[in-house]
Amino acid sequence: MAFKLLVIALASAALVSAQGPVQCEDMRVRRSAHSLTDSDWQNVQRVLSQLHRDGQFGRFARTHDAVFDNVHGHSAFFPFHRRFVLEFENLCRQIDPTFTVPYWDTTRDYRTPESSPILSDWALGGNGEGPDQCLQSGIQGNWTLGFPNWHCLKRRFSGGDGTILPWVPAELMSSFIQKDDRLSDFREHIEFSIHGATHIGLGGDAGTRHAPNDFFFYMHHANIDRLWWQWQNNPGRLFQYNGPGSNGEAQLSDVIPEDRAVSFGNQAVGSVMILGFNGMCYYYDSAPVPPGRYPGESSDESGRMKLTPKRHIPVSLSGSSNVANHGLEIERIHMALDEQAGLKEFFPKVAQLEPSRMGIVPHRPGARSNKCGGGSEYRKPSTKHALVYPARMAQNWVKMHGFVPERVEKVYRDACRLIDLLNNSTYVSPY
Ligand SMILES: [Cu+2]
Known part of the structure; x- marks a missing residue:
């Protein structure tokens, strides 16, 4: 019996990290989209246009559609989108080595989202136009995309009169981060609030299973990832993974859902938990910086990883964004x-x-x-x-x-x- 438990523990540890966690040598910063200048946006446009010419947008949309039912309403929601956005960002960096996906903190624009500077003509552009709601402004203006069929990139604001119905306030995000001690609760609250509201608000492609056609998707999910990282940086949460998984209760050894078009090589969820390690070589300008050493972890009797008190990332209640969004x-x-x-x-x-x-x-x-x-x-x-x-x-x-x-x-x-x-x-x- 003891031997059997040991085997299980060793097997799950091996799945989490074959040679132990590998620390990043270079770290990149994801910045708030609200801080981007005109020339930053022009650069984003240049990179995206190149990817578009290379036909890369389709395979991300296709993959998101293929795995959709396993990565929404499931625990894989956070790790999948963390890994997926990184994959896209890495592709962008082949064109511009300094590129990072800007995150869009939509709580800043939640009252009247349609007047957000992020939706201006020099950035993401506004509502779609004409009978087909084709997007004609912004860095993806007049794009034609190939998935799921040839179509113009669409936007259909939720208000119906060119407005977007209100999104969710920052205070709600802060409350979730503070009160939800279980990941499965936090994940559901995020999916039912800021995640859904923003997708629905923009509408068109952004409101479908092939939402990655709209670059908004990456900016939105970078922000969701930032919220998860803020949530993680509280005692007992760094390695927490629970709720509905691919086979019953979620495990850190679960493989991140993937598809032929965008594959992560059977990567385990456990390997993407800590920013600054195992290829997660980025951090956010308004969230805790990644730890200098891989945090302590141990296997309990169920073989699952848990955080030991060896090294907590300090949590500060005032002046920091650890527990609060702002x-x-x-x-x-x-x-x-x-x-x-x-x-x-x-x-x-x-x-x-x-x-x-x-x-x-x-x-x-x-x-x-x-x-x-x-x-x-x-x-x-x-x-x-x-x-x-x-x-x-x-x-x-x-x-x-x-x-x-x-x-x-x-x-x-x-x-x-x-x-x-x-x-x-x-x-x-x-x-
Ligand atoms: Cu998604």
Whole structure:
């Protein structure tokens, strides 16, 4: 029996890393898309046009479509997209060795996404035009793509009148990062909120199984990856992998789903967990820097990897982006909420901060408590700087992913409760 356990432990360790973790020699930085200059965008356009001429976009769209059902609504969601975006980025770097995929923090634009600078003509371009909603502006303007059939690249903003229904606020992301101690919870919350909302908001190709046709996909998933890395950098989470896997409960030894067109060579999930190692040679300008040494790990009796307390990446609650998406908003939440108002439920790590500053500001008397909005209601918050409600996730999106509608609705309701809570306090959103 003991021998059998040892064999299992050794086998899974071997799958995670054949020769042990390999540290990157050169690290590249993924920057916020909001910080790109005109000439940065011109360079992105030059690189993408070259890939387009080489017919490379099709195979990424094809692969995403082929593995779609295994990498959405499943634990492989985070590791697959981490590896997939890296593969695309590496290809771009064959054309420009300094290229990195910019991440799009869509919470900054969540109120009126259509007016985001990222959607201007010199960047991603705006809504599609004409009866086919063909994209005619931006770095992919007037592109024709080959998957799943020859078609113009399409965009169809969700508002129907050239607007995009509101996305999700930063405060919700911070809450998920703080309160979700299980990866499977965090993954579901991200898929049901920011991930879906942004895909649906742009629509057209971006709202389909072949979304990688639109470069937006890579910028969006770089941001999702950044959120996962922020989540990972809290005690007990670096190597956490659980929830529905390819064969029952997810394991770090699971192979990342792949396809003939984009293959990762049977790479195990466990090898992509830590940025700075095993080819994950990048980090984000607004997330924890990768550790200098591979973090301690051990196999427990089930043969799964877990983090030992040997070396935690330090978690700082203020001024850093470890627990929060944006340090600024955490300060404000701390000031405005108290325990009775649900601070502990939505922001447990803020609730641990010294109590002297909590609850000192009285709640705004008589602030209106709204129900979740619908239609134009989304954009009518009760007070001037109040948060707006995100749009409900579209039915066809829920269906396309095979999500359980009740679970999606629960996440939406909780998001509305958080927004009501903040709007009924003295909290003022920085966005
Ligand atoms: Cu995807």
